[in-house]
Amino acid sequence: MxxxxxxxxxxxxxxxxxxxxxxxxxxxxxxxxxxxxxxxxxxxxxxxxxxxxxxxxxxxxxxxxxxxxxxxxxxxxxxxxxxxxxxxxxxxxxxxxxxxxxxxxxxxxxxxxxxxxxxxxxxxxxxxxxxxxxxxxxxxxxxxxxxxxxxxxxxxxxxxxxxxxxxxxxxxxxxxxxxxxxxxxxxxxxxxxxxxxxRTNEQPVQLSFLDSKPSCRSLKTCLSPTHCAKGKENAKVIFDFRDSSELAKGWFALGYNSYESAPNSELSPIQRIQKEAHISGNTYFDRVSFENYLTNVTKTVAFLDFESINPYIPLYPQTRPFQHVPYLYSLHIWDSEKDILTHKTYLHEDLGTDPRVPVLAQLQKDLPSGITIFSFNDFFEKLIIQESAEAFPEFLEFWERVKSMFIDLAMPFKKLWIYHPGQNGKASLKEILPCFSSESHLGLSIREGQDANYQYLRLIKKQVTAEEKKRVLEDLIAYCKLDSYGLFIIYRMLQERLSVI
Missing domain, CATH: 3.90.320 (Lambda Exonuclease; Chain A)
Incomplete structure (x- = not known):
């Protein structure tokens, strides 16, 4: 009962x-x-x-x-x-x-x-x-x-x-x-x-990050470090080490509570890079890796970011559940010789129609041929163009022309060819951008790709007022624009470092 x-x-x-x-x-x-x-x-x-x-x-x-x-x-x-x-x-x-x-x-x-x-x-x-x-x-x-x-x-x-x-x-x-x-x-x-x-019978429980089984893997994901690791909340930095996984938990148990306390003998090469950057406060920069990475970059370069929806109930013919469908892009084009930066964008506002053809048609016009295209985690941008072109063969030639021109701007940060202490072990654009510029997503109404996805889906589902729709469309453009502009800032910073080091 x-x-x-x-x-x-x-x-x-x-x-x-x-x-x-x-x-x-x-x-x-x-x-x-x-x-x-x-x-x-x-x-x-x-x-x-x-x-x-x-x-x-x-x-x-x-x-x-x-x-x-x-x-x-x-x-x-x-x-x-x-x-x-x-x-x-x-x-x-x-x-x-x-x-x-x-x-x-x-x-x-x-x-x-x-x-x-x-x-x-x-x-x-x-x-x-x-x-x-x-x-x-x-x-x-x-x-x-x-x-x-x-x-x-x-x-x-x-x-x-x-x-x-x-x-x-x-x-x-x-x-x-x-x-x-x-x-x-x-x-x-x-x-x-x-x-x-x-055992607990609804009585207050003594909580322990180490003794609890099962428990979360990291103090950074802990719901309340002040309860689970009382007095050691600041030891969260140990869990900032890249690729540490369960090792960080062992280090925490041994009493390591800072970058300085972790012995080099237990750290991988990239973890040692992190440690040194945090101790010195200086940015690590691998010049040789960057010179090789940027060898074939054209004088004029593009920075491309898509926003998409991926509904589990497909909205448009020839799409699968969870397939990313682009509705917005932001494109910054930089002529490095003339130091001219141009911005192009397209947002599909006809919410009752499939956005893929208008998006690709406009991108094909806006993107100059034969130039390097930088994206952050470029697999996503390439997949969007490829899948859209497969559904609409008139864009297959465009896809064939651009697919080899992409370079992933996330790669150097994932491989730690460059590392700023402010990244705290992370390699996302949102974490990187404030480390190297005064720009940040914190001032935006939309700050995450998932939220952008959700907001556009709200528009499609007509769950907004006319006034709110106008604001959401503006917020989406602003969010996407900062993503592609952020890529430009990061790329220019890398070029400047190469020229002075």
Whole structure:
């Protein structure tokens, strides 16, 4: 039976416990807020995805999300007693609560099948763990659980246009055999969870970054270093070392709490570069590597950045789920001999149409032939042009002409041919740019690519007012412009260093 006097334990808490015991207690005791969902804007598509999934079933009852908790639970019990299949079934046992996306009754086998709907392309551990959480509660309610099924996305699906056909877009997967094969592992996890709840009995817990198992891998990802590493919060710098992984945890245990304290004998060559840069306060610069890297760069160069959406429900014909579709680019062109910088941009504002042809058509006009093109992590820019050209063959010649002209401006920072102490071990454009200029993304309304993706999708879904639409379009252009301008700043800084060193 469900005990209303106890604090409810949810599936998300169970999953949090399996990732980090400390985090579970921190959230449960209200010491830190619950971490946000990994999905930045997936809720914009969730309703449509749910509708497609539910279309695969008939004669089912739905627990509406607007129902009060008590009402939804009692309605679930009523329909269970009548052996009716239920969408969004609300389950409770002892102090555990869960909501199952679909609870199906199998008349022939006189048992229940647990279903989950996920807009993903592959089965993750958390899905199996979620199923097991639902199973334990359902069995506590005396339900006979006979199977587990998952509806996810067929990632190879190519949208032909028109109404999406669920049988092509969805992948229905019976994972009962996998759940049975991993039952020992899942039961062990459940027992550990039960023991932890029983041991702490909702009392304040002594938290330890090192002793907790499992725990997060780094103090930099810890929800609260002041609780988990009290008195040693500043030792986070140890986790700034590149490629340190679990090694940093060992260094922390040995008492290393600064760059200076880490002995060179335990560091890789690039980690020693970091250490020296932080101790001296000077920027490391590998002249030889840069001379080779920039050997074939043309006198006039381009700096290109795309913004894209990657909806899991395809919007345009000849696109796949999660495929990045460009809607905006910023292009800075620098004539180094004349020291003239030109800016070109295109934002697709006709939100009801496919942006790929207009984007590529304008880029083809704006981008001079035969010049070096710098992008940050250029795989992304090249993939966008390639996939768009494959869908629209009139751009294949353009793709063939430009693909060999790209140079990845992220490479020198990943390989540590250059390293500024202010990077703190990171190699993203957002971290690098303020180290070498007065420019920063912090003053922008949109600061991350994921947010840009989300904001444009909001425009498409018509979830903004006319006034807000104008502001969002301006913010998108400003964000993309700073990305390509930042590339120019970094490139010019590298050239200046080469000329004076």
């Amino acid at each position: 469900f005990d209303p006097t106890l604090t409810p334990v949810t599936k998300s808490q169970f999953l949090q416990f399996l990732r980090c015991t400390n985090a579970f207690h921190l959230v449960r005791e209200g010491l830190v807020p619950k971490p946000p969902s990994a999905s930045f804007g997936g809720h914009l598509e969730w309703g449509d995805f749910l509708q497609i999934c539910r279309s695969q079933f008939s004669n089912s009852n739905t627990i509406e999300r607007t129902m009060e908790k008590e009402e939804s639970f009692h309605k679930t019990l009523e329909w269970i007693s009548e052996n009716k299949s239920i969408f969004h079934a609300h389950l409770r046992f002892q102090n555990f609560v869960s909501t199952v996306e679909y609870l199906e009754y199998d008349i022939e086998r006189e048992g229940w099948i647990l279903w989950d709907f996920r807009p993903i392309g592959s089965v993750k551990q958390d899905i199996l763990r979620s199923f097991y959480f639902h199973k334990k509660i359902a069995e506590g309610m005396s339900l006979n659980i006979i199977g587990f099924k998952l509806i996810r996305i067929q990632t190879k699906y190519i949208y032909p246009g028109g109404e999406i056909q669920p049988e092509d877009y969805l992948l229905i997967e019976d994972i009962t055999s996998r759940m049975e094969a991993e039952a020992g592992t899942r039961e062990s996890e459940w027992e550990q969870f039960q023991k932890e709840i029983s």
